[in-house]
Amino acid sequence: MSTDVTYERLREDVLAGRFPAGSRLLETTLAAEYGVSRTPIREALTRLTQDGLLERASRGYRVRAGTAQDILEIYEARIALEGQASASAAERRTDLDLARLHHLHDTATDPAADPATARAANSQWHHALWQAAHNGTIEALLTRLTAQLRIYDHGRHETPEDLALTRDEHSRMLHAIEARDPAEARAASDQHLGRSREIRLAAFARTTPVEPAW
Amino acid sequence: MSTDVTYERLREDVLAGRFPAGSRLLETTLAAEYGVSRTPIREALTRLTQDGLLERASRGYRVRAGTAQDILEIYEARIALEGQASASAAERRTDLDLARLHHLHDTATDPAADPATARAANSQWHHALWQAAHNGTIEALLTRLTAQLRIYDHGRHETPEDLALTRDEHSRMLHAIEARDPAEARAASDQHLGRSREIRLAAFARTTPVEPAW
DNA sequence: TAAAGTCTTTCTGTATACACGCGGATCCAG
DNA sequence: CTGGATCCGCGTGTATACAGAAAGACTTTA
Numbered sequence: 070m071s072t073d074v075t076y077e078r079l080r081e082d083v084l085a086g087r088f089p090a091g092s093r094l095l096e097t098t099l100a101a102e103y104g105v106s107r108t109p110i111r112e113a114l115t116r117l118t119q120d121g122l123l124e125r126a127s128r129g130y131r132v133r134a135g136t137a138q139d140i141l142e143i144y145e146a147r148i149a150l151e152g153q154a155s156a157s158a159a160e161r162r163t164d165l166d167l168a169r170l171h172h173l174h175d176t177a178t179d180p181a182a183d184p185a186t187a188r189a190a191n192s193q194w195h196h197a198l199w200q201a202a203h204n205g206t207i208e209a210l211l212t213r214l215t216a217q218l219r220i221y222d223h224g225r226h227e228t229p230e231d232l233a234l235t236r237d238e239h240s241r242m243l244h245a246i247e248a249r250d251p252a253e254a255r256a257a258s259d260q261h262l263g264r265s266r267e268i269r270l271a272a273f274a275r276t277t278p279v280e281p282a283w
Numbered sequence: 284m285s286t287d288v289t290y291e292r293l294r295e296d297v298l299a300g301r302f303p304a305g306s307r308l309l310e311t312t313l314a315a316e317y318g319v320s321r322t323p324i325r326e327a328l329t330r331l332t333q334d335g336l337l338e339r340a341s342r343g344y345r346v347r348a349g350t351a352q353d354i355l356e357i358y359e360a361r362i363a364l365e366g367q368a369s370a371s372a373a374e375r376r377t378d379l380d381l382a383r384l385h386h387l388h389d390t391a392t393d394p395a396a397d398p399a400t401a402r403a404a405n406s407q408w409h410h411a412l413w414q415a416a417h418n419g420t421i422e423a424l425l426t427r428l429t430a431q432l433r434i435y436d437h438g439r440h441e442t443p444e445d446l447a448l449t450r451d452e453h454s455r456m457l458h459a460i461e462a463r464d465p466a467e468a469r470a471a472s473d474q475h476l477g478r479s480r481e482i483r484l485a486a487f488a489r490t491t492p493v494e495p496a497w
Numbered sequence: 498t499a500a501a502g503t504c505t506t507t508c509t510g511t512a513t514a515c516a517c518g519c520g521g522a523t524c525c526a527g
Numbered sequence: 528c529t530g531g532a533t534c535c536g537c538g539t540g541t542a543t544a545c546a547g548a549a550a551g552a553c554t555t556t557a
Contacts, residue, residue, distance in 0.1 A: 071541070097508060106542045107509090115326060119333050121420075128508065128550075142420040149367035149421075153359060206335075206356040207363075210424060285511070311538060320512045321539090342520075342538065 072109040079103070079113045083122050084216065086223035088132050095129040121217045135221055137273055144266040147214045148259055150207055151199075155242060155258035156251035158201035166201035170243055173197055178236045188227065191235060201246065218269070225272045234264065286323040293317070293327045297336050298430065300437035302346050309343040335431045349435055351487055358480040361428045362473055364421055365413075369456060369472035370465035372415035380415035384457055387411055392450045402441065405449060415460065432483065439486045448478065 079099070088094065096114065100107045114130055117123045123130045158166070176182065177190035195215070199208040227235075238261035245254035293313070302308065310328065314321045328344055331337045337344045372380070390396065391404035409429070413422040441449075452475035459468035 095508070108541055108543090111509095112326070112329060115329065116333065119330065139420075142418045145367060145371065145418055146364065146421045146424060149363045150360065153363035157359065204356045204359055206353075206428075207360045210360060214420075309538065322511055322513090325539095 071105050072112050075103055075105055075109040076113040076116055079110075080117060080120075080122070083117060083132055084219050086220075090134065091131060093126055093129045093131055094123065120213055122220065133217075133220060135217075137270060137277075140218070140221060140266070140269055140273060143214055143217055144262065144269075147211065147218075148262045148266075150211055150214070151195075151262060152255045152258045154199050154202035154204065154207050154211065155246065155254040157204055157207075158198055159246045159249050159251040159254040161203045162201040162246055162249075166197070167247055169197045170194065170201065170246065174236075174239055174243055177239070184227070184232075187232060191239070194239060198242070198246075221269060221273055224276070225269075231268060235261070238264070285319050286326050289317055289319055289323040290327040290330055293324075294331060294334075294336070294430075297331060297346055298433050300434075304348065305345060307340055307343045307345055308337065334427055336434065347431075347434060349431075351484060351491075354432070354435060354480070354483055354487060357428055357431055358476065358483075361425065361432075362476045362480075364425055364428070365409075365476060366469045366472045368413050368416035368418065368421050368425065369460065369468040371418055371421075372412055373460045373463050373465040373468040375417045376415040376460055376463075380411070381461055383411045384408065384415065384460065388450075388453055388457055391453070398441070398446075401446060405453070408453060412456070412460075435483060435487055438490070439483075445482060449475070452478070 082088065094114065096107045096110050099110045099114075103110065114123060118125065118130065122133060124133045162170075173190050173194040177187045177194060179187070182190070196212075199211050202208065238257065241257040242254055242261060245251075245257050296302065308328065310321045310324050313324045313328075317324065328337060332339065332344065336347060338347045376384075387404050387408040391401045391408060393401070396404070410426075413425050416422070452471065455471040456468055456475060459465075459471050
């Protein structure tokens with residue numbers, strides 16, 4: 070019962086940026102901190118390493134310090150996979166998938182919603198899209214890749230213009246999927262994610278000094 | 284020293300089909316079999332599960348029994364990623380990358396080579412292609428996906444016509460990469476993998492009864 | 498004062514112990 | 528003979544013990 074819970078907790082803490090950049094994650098320390106033995110901690114750490122969220126250090130582990138190059142790599146993979154997922158969704162979506170996408174899209178674009186809610190809805194919208202592709206393999210890969218991207222997101226926040234663009238691009242993808250037009254869905258996905266990549270790169274450039282201290 | 288070695292050994296044994304289909308992999312049994320304690324076995328099993336090679340059973344683990352649906356899913360992901368990798372390789376390949384690809388291609392197409400050597404060279408050729416894309420993320424994902432496909436390959440063997448077609452398709456990809464033509468490289472990759480998928484599906488249909496016994 | 502070597506401390510890797518839980522087998526009843 | 532309940536054994540989950548290795552500090556020497 071403890072190992073899965075521990076994994077989830079540790080994962081949340083990593084993704085929420087609760088570990089100072091560059092700090093060492095030690096099995097012994099974490100075991101005491103989470104009130105379990107080293108065994109579940111060990112398993113959680115290896116899983117998180119395989120998820121690409123942590124990396125081994127000389128003594129323990131550390132949160133993976135991403136480079137701009139990593140962002141480019143991850144996006145190249147994500148664009149390829151999510152483009153395919155969008156095309157597949159256009160071909161294989163059920164009416165229920167479509168209703169889900171519409172609902173989340175409406176939630177995200179509700180002018181009365183606060184930014185946090187809108188952001189969560191946008192994130193869930195992507196998940197719903199992957200589900201609509203009816204390919205569990207691709208869905209799992211995309212879940213992993215976007216989790217890796219979240220590491221770069223600490224302290225980032227969208228501007229209203231970003232949100233408006235996101236809304237329009239999601240809208241274009243949604244219409245293509247509704248119309249069962251795979252090529253258009255893929256093109257819309259590529260456009261959306263290409264812009265998303267630029268935003269993340271810009272945010273990264275803004276927050277990262279030219280020459281890291283280490 | 285033991286855990287990585289154990290993981291490699293176990294992985295090889297799984298991929299080589301040394302565990303009877305549907306048989307249970309038990310920590311205790313494997314620990315005795317490999318002459319180590321349960322701890323390294325545990326870690327190897329969780330990693331292999333995350334690799335998509337094993338799945339949990341009620342008591343232990345079992346080699347993932349793949350369905351035709353799984354093959355289609357994996358190929359959909361692989362085609363998307365390897366198409367992107369081919370395009371990226373066309374853009375970013377170094378002369379060393381190109382030399383590697385040529386060398387392996389020559390080895391694979393050497394009429395004096397035995398089938399096993401040619402097969403190994405073809406497999407290495409794909410690895411070299413992924414490297415030439417200079418995207419470690421995509422390379423890692425493709426490595427995992429093709430490992431999953433190997434589970435379906437037991438007792439499969441290419442016909443001479445397959446090998447000839449593979450040679451021609453690799454050749455087309457190689458020329459596109461050499462000529463730095465991303466679109467052509469992607470198209471050639473799609474064609475190659477699309478045919479590869481059909482071959483695997485046909486082999487699967489041939490070896491799998493319509494209604495499984497379980 | 499700086500460099501090199503040693504020593505201590507600490508963390509990991511592996512093994513093992515112990516308890517819980519699930520599954521199968523056996524036995525009883527209908 | 529079949530359905531169900533109970534009991535036993537095996538395997539996993541978690542904790543812990545122990546040894547080996549590596550990093551850092553301290554000492555010694557040039």
